Amino acid sequence: MCDPVSIAVAVGSSLAQYVGQRQQAKAQQRHQAQAAAAERQRFLQEQTSLRMRQAQEQEAVGRELEQVSRKSQAALARARVSAGEAGVAGASVQALMDDYMRQEAGYRSALLRQQELGGVSTAMGLEQAGFATMQRQIGINQPINRPNPLAIAMQGIQTGMSMHRGRLQIQSMNPPSTPSTPTVA
Numbered sequence: 742m743c744d745p746v747s748i749a750v751a752v753g754s755s756l757a758q759y760v761g762q763r764q765q766a767k768a769q770q771r772h773q774a775q776a777a778a779a780e781r782q783r784f785l786q787e788q789t790s791l792r793m794r795q796a797q798e799q800e801a802v803g804r805e806l807e808q809v810s811r812k813s814q815a816a817l818a819r820a821r822v823s824a825g826e827a828g829v830a831g832a833s834v835q836a837l838m839d840d841y842m843r844q845e846a847g848y849r850s851a852l853l854r855q856q857e858l859g860g861v862s863t864a865m866g867l868e869q870a871g872f873a874t875m876q877r878q879i880g881i882n883q884p885i886n887r888p889n890p891l892a893i894a895m896q897g898i899q900t901g902m903s904m905h906r907g908r909l910q911i912q913s914m915n916p917p918s919t920p921s922t923p924t925v926a
Contacts, residue, residue, distance in 0.1 A: 748901055755897030762888035769885050776881045784874040788867060795863040802856045806849060813845040 817838060824834040 746904075750904060751897045751901030754900055755893050758896070759888050759890060759893045762886070762893075766885050766887050773882055773885070777878060780874055780877050780881060784870060787870045787874075791863050791866045791870070795859060798859045799856060802852050802859075806852055809845060809848055809852070813841060817841055 820837055820841065821834070824830065824837070
C-alpha cells in the first residue's frame with residue numbers, strides 16, 4: 742500500500758502543475774484578446790486613413806474642376822468679346838469656341854478618370870487591409886493548450902507510484918536493524 746508521504750507529494754505536485762497550466766492558459770487568452778483588440782484598432786485606423794485620403798483627393802478634383810470651369814467660361818467670354826471687337830463672326834469664331842470647349846471637356850474627362858482610378862485604388866487598399874488583418878488575427882488567435890485534469894491526475898498517480906517504488910527499493914537495501922542484546926560474560 743502507498744505511504745501517505747508519497748500520496749501527498751504526488752497530489753501536491755499534480756495540483757501545482759494543474760494550477761500553473763491553468764494560469765498560463767488564462768494569461769495566453771488575455772494576451773490574445775489584447776492583441777486581437779489592438780489589431781482591430783489598427784485596421785480601423787488604416788481604413789480611416791484610406792478613406793480620408795480618398796475624400797481629400799475627391800475634394801481636390803472637385804476644386805480643380807470648378808477652377809477649370811471658371812477659367813473656361815472666362816476664356817470663352819474673352820474670345821467672344823475679342824471676336825466682336827475685331828468684327829469677326831461666323832464659323833471661325835464658332836470653331837474657336839468649340840476648340841475651347843473640347844479642351845475643357847478633355848481636361849474634365851481626365852480629372853474624372855483620375856478620380857475614378859483613385860476610388861478603385863482605395864477600394865483595393867481597403868480589401869488588401871482586410872485580408873492583412875484577417876491573416877494577423879489568425880496568427881494571433883492560435884489554439885490555447887488548456888490543462889487536462891485527467892492527464893494530470895494520471896501523471897500524479899504515476900509520480901506517487903514511482904516515489905513509493907523508490908522508497909521500497911531503498912528500504913529493501915537497508916534491512917531493518919534489530920536491537921542487539923548485550924551478552925553477559
